[in-house]
Amino acid sequence: MKTDPKGVLTGSHYLDGDFACGEGAMAAGCRFVAGYPITPSTEVVERIANRFPLVGGTFIQMEDELASMAAVVGASWTGTKSMTVTSGPGFSLMMENIGLAAMMETPCVVVDVQRAGPSTGLPTMVGQGDVMQARWGSHGDYELIAMSPQSPQESFDLMIDAFNLSEEYRVPVIILMDECVGHMTEKVVIPPADEIEVTPRRLTEVAPDDFLPYQINGQLVPEFARAGDGYRFHTTGLTHDERGYPGMSVEAQDANVSRLVDKIRVNAGDIVRFDEADTEGADVVVVTYGITARVSRAAIDIARGEGVDVGSVRLVVVWPFPEQRIRELAASVKGFVVPEINLGQLVLEVERCVAGQAVVRSVPHSGGAVHDPQTIAAAIVEVAR
Amino acid sequence: MTVEARPDYAETVEHPMTPFLRMDRIPHVWCPGCGIGTVVRCFASALEKSGIDLDKVSVVSGIGCAGRTAGYLKLDGFHTAHGRAIPFATGLKLGRPELTVTVLSGDGDLVGIGGNHFIHAARRNLDLLVVLINNFTYGMTGGQNGPTTPLSARSSTMPFGNFETPFNLPHLAASSGAPYVARWTSLHVRRLTWSIEEALERKGFRFIEVVAPCPVLYLRLNKLGDGVQRMRYYHDEAEIRNGADPGDAAIDFQGKILCGVFVDEERPTYQELMDEHYGNVLGDDYVPMPLEGGMLGGG
Ligand SMILES: Cc1ncc(C[n+]2csc(CCOP(=O)(O)OP(=O)(O)O)c2C)c(N)n1
Numbered sequence: 001m002k003t004d005p006k007g008v009l010t011g012s013h014y015l016d017g018d019f020a021c022g023e024g025a026m027a028a029g030c031r032f033v034a035g036y037p038i039t040p041s042t043e044v045v046e047r048i049a050n051r052f053p054l055v056g057g058t059f060i061q062m063e064d065e066l067a068s069m070a071a072v073v074g075a076s077w078t079g080t081k082s083m084t085v086t087s088g089p090g091f092s093l094m095m096e097n098i099g100l101a102a103m104m105e106t107p108c109v110v111v112d113v114q115r116a117g118p119s120t121g122l123p124t125m126v127g128q129g130d131v132m133q134a135r136w137g138s139h140g141d142y143e144l145i146a147m148s149p150q151s152p153q154e155s156f157d158l159m160i161d162a163f164n165l166s167e168e169y170r171v172p173v174i175i176l177m178d179e180c181v182g183h184m185t186e187k188v189v190i191p192p193a194d195e196i197e198v199t200p201r202r203l204t205e206v207a208p209d210d211f212l213p214y215q216i217n218g219q220l221v222p223e224f225a226r227a228g229d230g231y232r233f234h235t236t237g238l239t240h241d242e243r244g245y246p247g248m249s250v251e252a253q254d255a256n257v258s259r260l261v262d263k264i265r266v267n268a269g270d271i272v273r274f275d276e277a278d279t280e281g282a283d284v285v286v287v288t289y290g291i292t293a294r295v296s297r298a299a300i301d302i303a304r305g306e307g308v309d310v311g312s313v314r315l316v317v318v319w320p321f322p323e324q325r326i327r328e329l330a331a332s333v334k335g336f337v338v339p340e341i342n343l344g345q346l347v348l349e350v351e352r353c354v355a356g357q358a359v360v361r362s363v364p365h366s367g368g369a370v371h372d373p374q375t376i377a378a379a380i381v382e383v384a385r
Numbered sequence: 386m387t388v389e390a391r392p393d394y395a396e397t398v399e400h401p402m403t404p405f406l407r408m409d410r411i412p413h414v415w416c417p418g419c420g421i422g423t424v425v426r427c428f429a430s431a432l433e434k435s436g437i438d439l440d441k442v443s444v445v446s447g448i449g450c451a452g453r454t455a456g457y458l459k460l461d462g463f464h465t466a467h468g469r470a471i472p473f474a475t476g477l478k479l480g481r482p483e484l485t486v487t488v489l490s491g492d493g494d495l496v497g498i499g500g501n502h503f504i505h506a507a508r509r510n511l512d513l514l515v516v517l518i519n520n521f522t523y524g525m526t527g528g529q530n531g532p533t534t535p536l537s538a539r540s541s542t543m544p545f546g547n548f549e550t551p552f553n554l555p556h557l558a559a560s561s562g563a564p565y566v567a568r569w570t571s572l573h574v575r576r577l578t579w580s581i582e583e584a585l586e587r588k589g590f591r592f593i594e595v596v597a598p599c600p601v602l603y604l605r606l607n608k609l610g611d612g613v614q615r616m617r618y619y620h621d622e623a624e625i626r627n628g629a630d631p632g633d634a635a636i637d638f639q640g641k642i643l644c645g646v647f648v649d650e651e652r653p654t655y656q657e658l659m660d661e662h663y664g665n666v667l668g669d670d671y672v673p674m675p676l677e678g679g680m681l682g683g684g
Pocket of ligand 1: 448449450451452467490491492493494495520522523524525526531
């Protein structure tokens with residue numbers, strides 16, 4: 001369906017990534033936000049606090065990020081599209097209820113504007129150290145989706161996709177932004193509302209007496225009943241059966257958790273998204289995401305100047321990871337270069353997929369700044385030789 | 386009980402609260418003599434008496450024995466994470482303002498791990514009815530010390546007796562701003578039912594503490610007898626004083642249990658304050674969250 005024009009600030013704007021993210025959420029139909037202030041993400045909720053009273057949304061500043069995430073999960077059970085926004089230390093606190101959202105299969109969006117960690121780290125300075133946390137941060141087995149914008153425009157655009165994917169698969173979707181993109185100001189074009197397609201909550205049409213909240217009827221994603229519609233359903237963070245009732249057995253665990261994982265793994269081909277350029281005949285492929293993708297462009301130019309044939313894969317969706325494509329490329333290239341503003345996280349995933357078929361070179365950075373393109377270029381040239 | 390042989394009798398033996406319970410989940414997990422079932426019963430009776438539209442009532446619990454209540458009530462029921470029932474309920478209420486949102490959970494859950502949420506929800510006067518079942522211990526995990534364990538009482542993690550000062554919960558709730566604050570024991574079945582019913586008619590952060598026995602852990606570790614003996618203690622030591630100063634409601638080991646409705650005031654709720662404020666500041670530009678939820682249809 002088309003989105004509600006109330007939330008859409010159609011036109012050309014000069015916005016930073018955080019503001020663009022807030023606008024993207026509103027355009028996507030988000031109408032509930034709970035958050036707790038933390039640099040460099042706060043501008044997202046400030047934007048929303050400013051605009052929500054005009055568009056029929058409710059923002060509440062909670063007492064901490066545990067509460068923010070719990071409130072988002074609760075609000076989503078009313079059918080109201082919901083999200084929270086944070087940075088590293090708050091992201092850590094959200095892990096408990098991200099797990100609850102995954103277990104209850106609650107659509108929601110979590111924006112993490114990454115700063116350098118661990119702990120309080122460098123509050124105002126960039127990092128990309130939460131990539132693995134986004135994937136593995138809550139305990140137990142589950143799958144979710146994570147996306148990483150490289151510009152304010154993409155911060156806007158990906159919010160629409162994030163909300164839509166969260167509805168389609170009933171999972172939390174993480175936006176792995178970073179301080180540079182969050183605080184970078186660029187032109188952002190917001191389309192008219194009738195050009196913004198949004199996925200509505202997949203509300204069941206089964207009568208309350210016949211409805212089971214986790215019955216899947218051969219699909220991987222169950223239909224939804226929202227609180228207050230007379231379904232009188234039960235849901236729990238405990239392992240549960242189709243009725244949403246606790247099922248304390250190996251069989252119940254296997255059925256429940258396998259499906260949580262399968263609904264993403266089986267559909268990974270539809271979810272993965274990346275920009276691939278110049279990989280045909282390339283000797284080296286640079287794998288990047290977020291702000292580092294833009295820095296790497298300068299590095300690729302330098303390396304080309306030195307005669308190296310370089311291609312690139314920029315991850316728009318970071319999780320699920322494009323395993324198959326990396327595996328295919330590994331058969332034809334000399335090596336991969338993986339610059340990240342961390343000491344080597346996503347490079348592990350590249351290595352796993354390459355499985356020894358080619359060289360994999362991490363270009364680490366401990367955080368606080370983007371890479372010097374020369375460093376990345378030097379790694380590209382080295383791998384090419 | 387076999388009922389087939391006596392169909393006329395079968396009708397009369399059905400528990401009167403059956404329409405409010407998930408009978409397909411019975412037997413429940415609670416131990417003999419536990420007070421939680423009594424609270425669920427009183428809660429269901431209060432719902433029945435109130436005549437409220439049950440389709441619009443949600444019940445939210447955290448984790449623990451008391452946290453299992455949401456799983457037995459035939460309402461939209463949410464069994465959430467340990468300590469997070471109140472913020473989860475906050476999202477439900479703000480996401481669909483027409484809902485009646487209730488929280489039933491334990492003392493460890495709501496004021497131990499969830500204590501920060503508790504005081505802030507009271508401060509904001511969020512429109513939530515919170516029933517806290519206080520068994521003086523962490524029951525589900527095996528009788529550890531909790532934020533309500535009386536001084537000198539034994540728990541599995543204070544085997545030589547508790548030396549930490551417990552919370553006085555009515556005082557905590559009242560001083561955090563709750564407009565309705567009451568305490569009963571699980572012996573006070575009628576008063577508790579009536580109090581829940583009264584609280585359902587009020588608005589804002591309504592807090593009812595119910596002191597309830599945990600025979601298997603708290604009573605056993607303290608050699609206090611069984612559930613029935615506990616009822617005798619409640620009978621002898623509960624003192625009902627409506628309007629009493631909640632500051633006087635602290636509970637000593639085997640001491641007096643002050644009961645009653647301590648606070649019953651009117652104070653604008655979070656949502657009322659929000660609507661009024663934005664209405665004043667923004668005038669006709671203010672678009673409140675629709676009662677049935679936000680942007681459910683498209684443009
Ligand atoms: C984050 C987290 N920490 C610890 C636990 C273990 N745990 C389960 S129930 C519980 C105590 C519950 O106590 P209370 O709220 O008093 O309820 P009761 O079982 O006594 O009714 C604890 C600590 C948990 N489930 N989650």
